[in-house]
Amino acid sequence: MTAAKPDNGNKQRTIFICQGTGCISGKSLEITEALKKAVAEHGLPGVKVDFTGCHGFCEQGPVAIVEPEGIFYACVSVADVPEIVESHLRDGKPVERLFYKDPVSDEAIPYHKDIKFYNMQQRIILRNCGRLNPERIEDYIATGGYESLKKCLKEMTPEQVIEEVKRSGLRGRGGAGFPTGMKWEFCRNAPGDQKYMICNADEGDPGAFMDRSTMEGDPHTVLEGMTIAAYAMGSSEGYIYIRAEYPLAVKRVRLALKQSEEKGFLGDNIMGSDFSLHIHVKEGAGAFVCGEETALMASIEGKRGMPRSRPPFPATSGLWGKPSNINNVKSLATVPVIIAKGADWYASTGTEKSKGTCVFALTGKIANSGLIEVPMGIPLRKIIYEIGGGIPGSKKFKAVQTGGPSGGCLPESYLDQPVDYESLAAAGSMMGSGGMVVMDEETCMVDIARYFLSFTQAESCGKCVPCRIGTKQMLDILERICRGEGQPEDIDLLQQLGENIKAGSLCQLGQTAPNPVLTTLRYFRDEYEAHINEKRCPALSCVKLISFYILPDKCQGCGICLRNCPAECIAGDKRMVHVIDQEKCVRCGTCLEVCPERFGAVVKVSAEKVDVPDEPIPVTAEKPAASAT
Amino acid sequence: MDHITLTINGQEIKATRGMTVLEAAQSADIYVPTLCHYPDLEPYGGCRLCIVEIDKMRGLPTACTTPATDGMVVTTESDAINSVRRASLELILSTHPCDCLECHRRERCGPYDICLRHVAVTDRCVVCPSNNNCELQEVVDYIGVHELRIPRDTAPRTIDNSNPFFDLDRNRCILCARCVRACQEITGVGAIDMAYRGYGMKVATFGDVPLLDSICRSCGECMVRCPVGAITPKEPAVPEREVKTVCTYCGVGCSMYLGVKDDKIVSVRGDEEGPANQGRLCVKGRFGIAEFVNSSERLTTPLIRKDGRLVEASWDEALALVADKLGKYRGDEVAVISSAKSTTEDNYVMQKLARVVLGTNNVDHCARL
Numbered sequence: 001m002t003a004a005k006p007d008n009g010n011k012q013r014t015i016f017i018c019q020g021t022g023c024i025s026g027k028s029l030e031i032t033e034a035l036k037k038a039v040a041e042h043g044l045p046g047v048k049v050d051f052t053g054c055h056g057f058c059e060q061g062p063v064a065i066v067e068p069e070g071i072f073y074a075c076v077s078v079a080d081v082p083e084i085v086e087s088h089l090r091d092g093k094p095v096e097r098l099f100y101k102d103p104v105s106d107e108a109i110p111y112h113k114d115i116k117f118y119n120m121q122q123r124i125i126l127r128n129c130g131r132l133n134p135e136r137i138e139d140y141i142a143t144g145g146y147e148s149l150k151k152c153l154k155e156m157t158p159e160q161v162i163e164e165v166k167r168s169g170l171r172g173r174g175g176a177g178f179p180t181g182m183k184w185e186f187c188r189n190a191p192g193d194q195k196y197m198i199c200n201a202d203e204g205d206p207g208a209f210m211d212r213s214t215m216e217g218d219p220h221t222v223l224e225g226m227t228i229a230a231y232a233m234g235s236s237e238g239y240i241y242i243r244a245e246y247p248l249a250v251k252r253v254r255l256a257l258k259q260s261e262e263k264g265f266l267g268d269n270i271m272g273s274d275f276s277l278h279i280h281v282k283e284g285a286g287a288f289v290c291g292e293e294t295a296l297m298a299s300i301e302g303k304r305g306m307p308r309s310r311p312p313f314p315a316t317s318g319l320w321g322k323p324s325n326i327n328n329v330k331s332l333a334t335v336p337v338i339i340a341k342g343a344d345w346y347a348s349t350g351t352e353k354s355k356g357t358c359v360f361a362l363t364g365k366i367a368n369s370g371l372i373e374v375p376m377g378i379p380l381r382k383i384i385y386e387i388g389g390g391i392p393g394s395k396k397f398k399a400v401q402t403g404g405p406s407g408g409c410l411p412e413s414y415l416d417q418p419v420d421y422e423s424l425a426a427a428g429s430m431m432g433s434g435g436m437v438v439m440d441e442e443t444c445m446v447d448i449a450r451y452f453l454s455f456t457q458a459e460s461c462g463k464c465v466p467c468r469i470g471t472k473q474m475l476d477i478l479e480r481i482c483r484g485e486g487q488p489e490d491i492d493l494l495q496q497l498g499e500n501i502k503a504g505s506l507c508q509l510g511q512t513a514p515n516p517v518l519t520t521l522r523y524f525r526d527e528y529e530a531h532i533n534e535k536r537c538p539a540l541s542c543v544k545l546i547s548f549y550i551l552p553d554k555c556q557g558c559g560i561c562l563r564n565c566p567a568e569c570i571a572g573d574k575r576m577v578h579v580i581d582q583e584k585c586v587r588c589g590t591c592l593e594v595c596p597e598r599f600g601a602v603v604k605v606s607a608e609k610v611d612v613p614d615e616p617i618p619v620t621a622e623k624p625a626a627s628a629t
Numbered sequence: 630m631d632h633i634t635l636t637i638n639g640q641e642i643k644a645t646r647g648m649t650v651l652e653a654a655q656s657a658d659i660y661v662p663t664l665c666h667y668p669d670l671e672p673y674g675g676c677r678l679c680i681v682e683i684d685k686m687r688g689l690p691t692a693c694t695t696p697a698t699d700g701m702v703v704t705t706e707s708d709a710i711n712s713v714r715r716a717s718l719e720l721i722l723s724t725h726p727c728d729c730l731e732c733h734r735r736e737r738c739g740p741y742d743i744c745l746r747h748v749a750v751t752d753r754c755v756v757c758p759s760n761n762n763c764e765l766q767e768v769v770d771y772i773g774v775h776e777l778r779i780p781r782d783t784a785p786r787t788i789d790n791s792n793p794f795f796d797l798d799r800n801r802c803i804l805c806a807r808c809v810r811a812c813q814e815i816t817g818v819g820a821i822d823m824a825y826r827g828y829g830m831k832v833a834t835f836g837d838v839p840l841l842d843s844i845c846r847s848c849g850e851c852m853v854r855c856p857v858g859a860i861t862p863k864e865p866a867v868p869e870r871e872v873k874t875v876c877t878y879c880g881v882g883c884s885m886y887l888g889v890k891d892d893k894i895v896s897v898r899g900d901e902e903g904p905a906n907q908g909r910l911c912v913k914g915r916f917g918i919a920e921f922v923n924s925s926e927r928l929t930t931p932l933i934r935k936d937g938r939l940v941e942a943s944w945d946e947a948l949a950l951v952a953d954k955l956g957k958y959r960g961d962e963v964a965v966i967s968s969a970k971s972t973t974e975d976n977y978v979m980q981k982l983a984r985v986v987l988g989t990n991n992v993d994h995c996a997r998l
């Protein structure tokens with residue numbers, strides 16, 4: 001690791017503040033203003049204050065990078081501004097206390113390039129995110145932007161473009177993984193003079209924000225990819241469907257459209273060719289199901305967003321019954337790179353059937369959460385333990401859920417599986433939108449299945465019977481089990497319902513909604529059985545199945561628990577062993593949290609009776625040494 | 630016409646290009662259970678009962694939405710199909726009063742019989758206006774469900790009885806969306822749509838206001854297509870016989886069947902073969918005929934004013950009087966107004982009378998007023 005060296009301070013420097021949605025909510029706009037003001041006050045002509053889109057490391061936000069050194073600051077606040085300006089920007093001495101700390105080694109890391117979270121990634125889709133100012137087309141052009149479009153228009157026929165994308169092995173990043181080049185070809189070959197090119201930027205999965213980050217951080221990549229796709233399939237009219245809850249993405253995409261039109265990269269006769277394309281932004285009202293392609297098109301048409309059966313496929317009959325092609329933001333953001341560097345270059349990353357990189361939103365019980373882009377085929381273990389920095393608090397890993405709310409939960413034995421479309425599907429999960437939620441020993445697998453299903457159930461469009469009613473029936477059963485009211489036959493019933501919903505539903509929302517339940521039944525059946533047969537929650541998480549007790553041989557009678565209990569159900573007095581009234585206890589766990597660690601008198605158990613007195617009795621426990629922990 | 634050949638359950642079938650798999654099957658008298666399908670509505674694919682297996686296609690596509698193609702090989706019954714189909718039907722039944730549907734002696738029960746299974750009176754098929762005319766009954770009988778493996782949701786749902794002619798009882802609604810599609814595709818009104826998501830989805834007007842306060846035209850096209858007893862006429866009746874006729878309300882000439890019981894009109898049904906209306910009717914034709922035909926105030930003979938009072942007369946007498954009076958005028962002294970409710974032939978004769986006999990071009994009729 002290279003230590004940060006101070007320099008003489010005369011250097012040209014630019015400090016880039018992240019202005020993605022995450023960092024903005026951490027006041028990065030105010031930080032930018034404060035920096036500009038302070039730099040002006042100090043009269044530093046060589047110093048520039050600029051901003052970028054999302055870095056993907058929102059958990060550490062607001063983040064900033066000082067170039068050219070590449071110093072990375074985490075968790076910056078307005079109060080840090082004077083020190084950054086005076087010490088670093090003026091005197092050349094980086095502010096060490098703002099360096100990122102590795103969660104495993106606790107070491108402070110000054111340079112962006114040395115941070116494991118970043119340097120284990122391979123960024124193609126997110127290549128420019130956090131690296132350039134998304135509101136300036138010149139920044140994008142300076143990185144070689146719009147060169148790929150030029151190459152397509154000047155040197156390649158649409159068929160050659162399709163061939164190149166086919167050869168690259170690019171598959172749709174919207175979830176299903178259908179080969180992108182083939183989709184373009186179907187649409188190109190479909191009879192009809194008006195064809196539509198649609199970019200799916202609905203991103204309804206809770207916790208996923210890679211499409212948003214791409215649009216906020218590098219909107220021109222998406223436009224360039226979209227224009228190339230439209231050229232390849234012969235479309236002159238395009239739509240970007242963005243959810244209205246993404247106002248910054250909408251704003252930056254609109255601005256990018258305007259700049260791109262002004263430069264002649266969009267509009268009539270692009271770059272002097274006879275190819276024309278006009279792109280419209282359509283704001284969606286934020287229904288998860290509107291990310292499904294046929295529902296999305298219905299929504300653009302002004303109808304209720306409900307999927308319809310395919311065939312006919314959008315390639316032959318899509319938007320307004322015309323041949324249409326729909327691609328995810330990430331699929332499109334990849335296209336300019338494939339054209340620039342070639343299909344062979346792209347295909348050299350990844351596995352046999354899944355090429356290139358994939359983006360995950362890593363969250364849950366993990367040290368480094370955020371957006372990561374990794375080569376296809378990387379083992380889950382590497383993502384979780386190296387990039388993610390492992391499970392915090394020395395807890396044990398239990399499961400990882402991939403693919404968004406309808407992905408499956410995979411146990412430890414799958415950690416060495418490569419991450420790609422086929423292996424995830426074989427394990428009962430999926431690639432989906434790239435959600436990745438890590439769970440530790442404290443997560444109850446029945447409860448987590450219930451949680452995910454409650455999302456898909458609420459977001460079901462309601463059109464078809466298995467999804468609308470079946471998921472509700474499954475949810476009712478899971479809620480019962482979590483309350484300790486499960487019946488032995490519930491396991492079979494869940495399995496049957498799940499399989500029938502998968503086989504019988506109209507769209508993939510219903511076809512995948514049972515996955516969290518079916519995979520937890522497959523890999524964690526013992527937890528279901530414990531809930532049903534013993535009324536026990538092994539993870540000690542289901543409120544109705546746990547109890548808290550104060551151990552008479554540990555309690556010191558300090559009274560902290562009594563004072564904090566919101567249900568006022570703890571009895572006790574000074575130097576008396578405290579007792580919880582089990583009838584009144586609401587199982588919030590406050591007592592366990594507040595009981596001083598050195599006493600450790602409160603325990604949480606499930607289906608277990610702990611021997612405690614009925615009434616407070618005098619304390620007998622010896623006082624632990626004050627500095628024991 | 631463009632013909633295709635496909636195989637359904639091993640049987641070779643000639644069909645027309647553009648047909649769905651379901652239409653092809655039905656054209657060969659192969660029964661496939663359906664609930665959301667309706668011949669004159671766009672395919673929907675919501676009830677999932679018409680699932681089939683098709684060679685070279687993944688999963689269990691729905692026959693009602695899948696276009697039939699040349700050389701297709703289709704199976705309509707298999708263990709996989711039956712298991713998923715039955716599961717979907719059970720799910721539908723969990724949201725519909727179904728205790729009678731499962732019962733083997735359904736046909737023999739009267740509304741006030743003592744039910745050995747303790748089915749609430751309001752939940753009994755026999756009190757539903759659509760009893761014996763219900764597609765859900767038909768499908769349950771075909772698939773054969775005698776017991777639900779899942780609990781039934783009996784939480785009451787709202788009833789809209791604001792419309793003067795029909796009620797919408799959401800407790801019986803199976804959310805097939807036929808009504809919604811009829812209102813959008815057939816009537817072009819769009820008074821109702823599916824509202825809310827997931828399990829909370831329901832048929833509702835814009836803003837979820839009562840039908841009467843919505844843009845609903847009360848045409849009843851939704852009601853006719855409801856497969857169950859969720860949208861039913863306020864005065865349901867089973868006629869003894871039906872008489873084919875043409876609606877007298879306007880000049881469109883909608884063909885209809887009037888249902889008669891005890892010499893009174895008790896029901897109206899659009900004639901699907903009627904060239905002008907293809908089964909469709911408006912509020913007047915569907916709900917307004919029985920009332921005026923059966924009305925005691927209806928005029929059944931011509932009236933002649935004698936000494937300031939209108940007195941019943943015979944047609945001969947009335948026509949003689951009119952002929953006598955008209956004979957006193959010539960040309961543009963007269964103007965003739967006829968009725969849009971008359972047939973084209975009658976109106977033709979009327980203008981002939983005006984132009985040739987009375988010698989005037991002053992001819993008009995009420996539809997222009």
Ligand SMILES: Cc1cc2nc3c(=O)[nH]c(=O)nc-3n(C[C@H](O)[C@H](O)[C@H](O)COP(=O)(O)O)c2cc1C
Nearest residue numbers: 172173174200203204291292293327328331508509
């Ligand atoms: C319920 C549901 C939600 C979906 N949401 C999205 C989404 O938010 N973004 C997206 O790109 N694709 C989404 N998809 C997948 C799309 O239907 C479609 O496959 C995809 O946009 C195609 O683009 P691709 O080929 O580039 O992956 C969703 C699918 C389903 C069934």
Ligand code: SF4
Nearest residue numbers: 461463464467507510
């Ligand atoms: S599976 Fe669910 S979301 Fe998809 S069409 Fe059916 S009800 Fe709608």
Ligand code: SF4
Nearest residue numbers: 812845846848849851
């Ligand atoms: S009566 Fe006619 S207008 Fe009213 S909801 Fe039904 S179909 Fe629509």
Ligand code: SF4
Nearest residue numbers: 802803805806808855
């Ligand atoms: S009211 Fe009748 S036609 Fe309308 S959705 Fe319900 S069951 Fe179907």
Ligand code: FES
Nearest residue numbers: 665674676677693
């Ligand atoms: S009739 Fe085909 S899905 Fe309902």
